[in-house]
Amino acid sequence: MKFNFPLLALTVGAFGIGTTEFAPMGLLPVVAAHFHVAIPTAGLLISSYALGVMGGAPLMTIGARHLPRHGVLIGLMAIFTLGNLLSALAPDFAVLVASRVVTSLAHGAFFGVGSIVAAALVAPDRRASAVATMFMGLTLAAIVGSPLSTWIGQVVGWRQAFAAIALLGLVAMVALWRALPQMPAETPAEIRSEFGVLVRPQVLRALLTTVLGAGAMFTLLTYIAPVLQQGIGASPGMVTAILVLIGVGFTIGNGLGGRFADRSLRGTLLCALGLLGGLMLLLPLAMTHVLTAVVAIFLWGMAAFAIVSPVQMQVMTTASEAPNLAASVNIGAFNLGNALGALVGGVVIGAGMDYAWVSVAGAVVALGGFLVVLLGRQEAGRSITAGDGTDTGGGAGRALPEPTRA
Numbered sequence: 527m528k529f530n531f532p533l534l535a536l537t538v539g540a541f542g543i544g545t546t547e548f549a550p551m552g553l554l555p556v557v558a559a560h561f562h563v564a565i566p567t568a569g570l571l572i573s574s575y576a577l578g579v580m581g582g583a584p585l586m587t588i589g590a591r592h593l594p595r596h597g598v599l600i601g602l603m604a605i606f607t608l609g610n611l612l613s614a615l616a617p618d619f620a621v622l623v624a625s626r627v628v629t630s631l632a633h634g635a636f637f638g639v640g641s642i643v644a645a646a647l648v649a650p651d652r653r654a655s656a657v658a659t660m661f662m663g664l665t666l667a668a669i670v671g672s673p674l675s676t677w678i679g680q681v682v683g684w685r686q687a688f689a690a691i692a693l694l695g696l697v698a699m700v701a702l703w704r705a706l707p708q709m710p711a712e713t714p715a716e717i718r719s720e721f722g723v724l725v726r727p728q729v730l731r732a733l734l735t736t737v738l739g740a741g742a743m744f745t746l747l748t749y750i751a752p753v754l755q756q757g758i759g760a761s762p763g764m765v766t767a768i769l770v771l772i773g774v775g776f777t778i779g780n781g782l783g784g785r786f787a788d789r790s791l792r793g794t795l796l797c798a799l800g801l802l803g804g805l806m807l808l809l810p811l812a813m814t815h816v817l818t819a820v821v822a823i824f825l826w827g828m829a830a831f832a833i834v835s836p837v838q839m840q841v842m843t844t845a846s847e848a849p850n851l852a853a854s855v856n857i858g859a860f861n862l863g864n865a866l867g868a869l870v871g872g873v874v875i876g877a878g879m880d881y882a883w884v885s886v887a888g889a890v891v892a893l894g895g896f897l898v899v900l901l902g903r904q905e906a907g908r909s910i911t912a913g914d915g916t917d918t919g920g921g922a923g924r925a926l927p928e929p930t931r932a
Contacts, residue, residue: 532647533656535701536640537663539603542694543633544667545675546610547575549687550626552676556684561619570623576865578627580858583634587854590635595643595850596706600699602632602639607695614688634861637661638854641838643709651788658784658835665780665831669773723848724855731902732844733859735795736837738895740863741870742802743830745888746809747772748868749875754823756881757813768823775827783832791836791843795899798832803892805829810882833895867891 550557550571558568590598609629616622637660644660645653679687723729746753754760754768779798786794805826812822838856845852870891871884 530647530656530659531705532707533644533659535698535705536599536644536660537666538694538701539599539606539636539640539698540660540663541667541671542603542663542691542698543606543636544664545671545694546606546629546688546691547633548667548672549675549679549691550575552672553679553684553687556679557619557622560684561622563619567619571626574623575626575630575633576861578630579633579861582631583638583854583858584851586631586635587638587851590639591850595639595709596702598639599636599643599706600702602636603695603699603702605629606632606636607692607699610688610692610695614685614692634854634857637838637857638852639850641842641853642849643706645839645842646709647707654787654791654835654839655781655784657838658780658787661780661784661831661834661838662777664834665773665777668776669770673770721848721851723845724852726844728844728902729841729852731898732837732841733856735799735840735895735898736856736859737863737866738891738898739799739802739833739837740860741866742799742806742863742888742892742895743833744864744867745871745891746806746826746867746885747830748864749871749881749884750823752875753881753884754819757810758816758819768820771820771824772827775824776831779828779830779832780834782828784835786832787836787839791839792899794836795833795840796896798829798836799892799896799899802826802829802833803889803896806885806889806892809885813882 550568554565554568554571557571558565561568586602590601593601606629609625609632612625612628613622616625640660641657644656648656675687675691678690724733750769750772751760751765754765760768783794783798786797805822809819809822809826812818838853841852841856842849867888870887874883874887875881
């Protein structure tokens with residue numbers, strides 16, 4: 527794929543959104559100390575954001591459905607910038623939580639509409655790769671954005687960290703304004719019809735695949751620090767290094783997932799989910815030695831994010847009459863999967879089981895996703911297969927507008 531400035535602008539926006547999503551994880555101690563609240567209370571900065579993403583994704587998409595997609599993306603980055611600026615200026619903790627909700631409203635709709643735009647910028651046989659390129663901003667945020675915001679928060683101040691993210695949002699706004707081609711608004715279907723598309727069996731299966739894929743990943747990722755500490759006696763420094771390595775695995779897996787999904791969307795999902803489940807099942811055995819544990823965790827990271835762009839393309843394809851709404855709702859499904867994974871892992875730990883069983887529980891969730899894709903073959907058929915240069919499922923191509931230059 528030749529260098530594509532519009533895709534770069536979308537990636538910058540995704541990097542900013544990923545950074546603000548992950549930033550509070552490293553800033554919780556300093557924020558809690560500043561406002562004199564407990565760490566669990568400060569955790570509302572994370573949970574409120576996740577809830578805002580789930581609710582904001584369909585609301586923002588429906589509200590902006592009459593507007594040109596390039597203008598919607600710029601407007602969403604404006605909301606993102608405003609929300610982070612409010613966070614930097616928050617006079618008390620309640621306002622800070624509210625500002626996080628404001629910021630979260632842009633998240634799902636940006637990745638949803640952005641996926642449609644990214645896919646429309648390239649040839650039909652490169653659409654999954656284009657979506658993966660945009661999502662690369664999210665993986666880079668885990669490697670670079672989150673650690674950098676944590677460092678700023680610890681050395682300079684948490685307000686300055688949010689201010690820096692707001693500045694990044696401004697840069698993304700300018701990049702989107704300059705780089706994105708004009709994409710005139712399409713005549714949208716009735717709201718009832720668009721939501722009706724979401725309850726089709728094949729669309730529900732696609733969304734369920736997203737929930738289970740994300741759930742499997744976050745069953746382990748949520749508790750990765752104690753798993754590593756108990757399994758291989760990892761020090762805090764080693765845990766940090768392994769987290770960076772996981773981020774690298776995310777980035778590589780994201781790219782590979784998009785590339786292979788351009789050839790076979792369903793095949794990529796089956797391979798990635800199968801590999802994810804298999805690695806999580808074998809991880810307790812790999813924990814007998816540091817080297818094997820690190821290699822297994824790295825491969826797990828690759829498999830986990832190899833799912834992201836294929837499931838996004840799967841939803842966009844099966845819900846071709848309402849791609850904006852479906853793609854945005856799918857981002858909410860990712861967050862639902864995050865919550866599911868944390869719940870599953872928490873139940874295992876709460877039952878007094880060894881931390882190694884957290885990974886095994888995640889493998890069961892991944893197997894569920896694998897079975898959803900496998901058993902959906904007969905009804906879905908060609909609608910979830912890509913890579914032959916044809917319109918997959920008789921609608922995906924029509925759902926993606928052709929960009930025009932102003």
